[in-house]
Amino acid sequence: MAISLKRTSSPSSYPVTLARVKEHLRVTWSSEDDLITAYLAAAVNQAQAESNLQFIDATYKLYLDNFPVNLLSEIPAEDRFAIRIPVGPVTAITSVEYIDANGDTQTVNASNYYVGLNTGRIVPAVAWPIVYIPRPESVIVTLQAGWANAAAVPSEIVSAILIMVADKYANRGDGQSQARGLPPAALALLRNVRDNWMFD
Numbered sequence: 001m002a003i004s005l006k007r008t009s010s011p012s013s014y015p016v017t018l019a020r021v022k023e024h025l026r027v028t029w030s031s032e033d034d035l036i037t038a039y040l041a042a043a044v045n046q047a048q049a050e051s052n053l054q055f056i057d058a059t060y061k062l063y064l065d066n067f068p069v070n071l072l073s074e075i076p077a078e079d080r081f082a083i084r085i086p087v088g089p090v091t092a093i094t095s096v097e098y099i100d101a102n103g104d105t106q107t108v109n110a111s112n113y114y115v116g117l118n119t120g121r122i123v124p125a126v127a128w129p130i131v132y133i134p135r136p137e138s139v140i141v142t143l144q145a146g147w148a149n150a151a152a153v154p155s156e157i158v159s160a161i162l163i164m165v166a167d168k169y170a171n172r173g174d175g176q177s178q179a180r181g182l183p184p185a186a187l188a189l190l191r192n193v194r195d196n197w198m199f200d
Contacts, residue, residue, distance in 0.1 A: 002136070003063065004062070004063040004137070005060055005063075005087060007054075008059045008061055008142075011146070013056065014040055014041070014056075015150050016040065016150070017150070018040065020162075021040055021162065024166060036165070040161070043164035043168065047182075047186070047190055050190055051190040052086060052087055053087065053089070053157075053190075053194055055146060055147065056150060057145070058146050059142065059143070059144055060087060060142070061141065061143075062083070062085060062143065063137040063139070065136050065137060065138060066131055067124075067128035067131060067139055068082060081128060082121045082123045083096075083121065084121055085120035087120075087145050088145060088194075089118075090115075090117050090143055090144070091117065091146065091148075092143065093122060093141065094144065095140075095142045096122065096139070096141050097139070097140045098138055099139075101130055106129070111125070112124065154193050156189040156190070156192055157189070157193055159189055160189040163185050163186040163189075164182060164186045
């Protein structure tokens with residue numbers, strides 16, 4: 001089943017301040033502030049994409065063609081109808097909407113599903129409603145994900161971002177920098193945090 005995750009609002013700040021990044025780089029001048037900020041933005045975006053984590057609170061919409069139904073016997077019963085959220089940490093499910101058989105938009109009452117914030121799952125209390133099958137993106141989940149503010153972001157993420165910015169700063173103009181991917185130390189830190197939030 002096709003799914004798509006779109007971020008509809010972004011935080012106004014980064015998990016690491018420009019001042020902290022410059023301190024890490026041992027840069028005391030301001031002439032490169034714009035360049036370093038660009039590296040910081042790129043590092044945050046790359047780190048979030050690699051880890052499937054949202055670092056500071058943001059709003060997302062998850063689009064599905066239908067509510068999940070998987071009757072394979074090897075799938076645990078509690079997962080056969082679960083909507084799995086592919087970003088973490090999930091802090092709230094704002095709404096679950098769907099297009100009904102008449103083509104009208106309906107909202108599932110929150111009492112009709114259970115939310116597992118730590119595992120990023122939404123499970124129906126009884127059964128999901130019937131959607132308008134021929135229409136793509138008939139189910140829309142609006143959710144919040146990310147830590148409340150920069151101070152709450154795990155230190156491993158902060159360290160990973162600093163390592164990534166330092167790598168970009170040291171290898172500016174290096175055509176092989178992107179091809180190398182994330183620095184191994186940063187990757188290890190991100191995977192450690194991701195494994196605490198994302199479940200297969």
